[in-house]
């Protein structure tokens with residue numbers, strides 16, 4: 001056991017333990033129970049999640065998290081920074097809150113997720129960074145904190161997994177202090193899903209078929225790994241519940257009791273290129289592409305994101321972009 005594993009994470013006593021190896025019966029049951037599917041799928045990917053999504057806790061992702069925050073929250077509000085006490089819902093490995101704390105957006109916070117495996121990894125990542133955080137297993141539809149507790153609630157790529165999004169936003173407003181703000185980023189739009197998913201599926205089919213050709217076998221992942229990815233993709237289809245229009249998220253936030261609600265969107269051509277690139281990386285053997293490729297992929301994405309923000313945003317409707325962010329405030 002390595003040093004990190006032997007450190008007891010500071011999760012709340014009584015939280016369930018991670019289950020990274022679901023049985024076939026559990027996977028079958030999860031087909032009819034989206035929350036069980038969330039736990040199995042995300043517990044399964046928790047320990048490799050940062051690597052899978054190229055998540056880091058250095059300048060690259062600190063800047064990315066801060067850019068998402070800045071693109072969503074009005075300048076006037078940013079003078080309040082840092083918020084004292086923040087909560088993250090569906091924290092995964094902690095990408096959003098840990099990097100926002102490092103970016104000076106919040107002083108301290110609590111990371112929560114439905115998946116015990118994710119909470120464990122997020123707490124460990126926070127501890128390794130020396131941040132002032134705690135964490136617990138929590139369902140975003142029933143947040144286990146008192147009313148008026150947090151100055152800021154954040155989430156990244158979580159709302160589309162929650163069955164009753166409006167109920168969850170009501171809970172967010174309840175646990176915020178009056179005047180407190182929420183921000184959810186990284187949610188897929190209806191339009192974005194129509195081009196990103198087909199492009200990914202096409203890339204997966206093309207790569208897994210072309211690498212059957214003689215001479216390209218070195219580019220083919222072992223069949224057992226491809227089969228495992230296909231099983232994971234089946235669970236992924238169960239855990240991805242929604243896509244949104246910006247207007248959907250604004251309406252649900254207002255219905256939940258928030259004021260000063262607004263949305264912003266990012267990634268148009270960056271998503272059209274980024275999703276096939278990510279799928280290609282997942283379809284070939286780990287480590288086959290190397291550092292030069294990683295640099296090329298990241299630089300392409302940065303360049304296209306810049307073009308999207310500075311050119312396409314002037315001509316393309318907001319709802320055509322791939323990612324939507326929403327923010328709002330609890331009335332004082």
Ligand SMILES: C[S@@+](CC[C@H](N)C(=O)[O-])C[C@H]1O[C@@H](n2cnc3c(N)ncnc32)[C@H](O)[C@@H]1O
Nearest residue numbers: 042090091092095113114115139140156157161
């Ligand atoms: C796509 S991952 C995003 C993780 C992280 N926020 C990020 O951006 O890297 C979605 C996360 O939401 C969690 N989740 C799904 N349903 C949830 C729910 N009802 N309550 C809390 N977390 C949930 C999953 O376990 C998973 O960790």
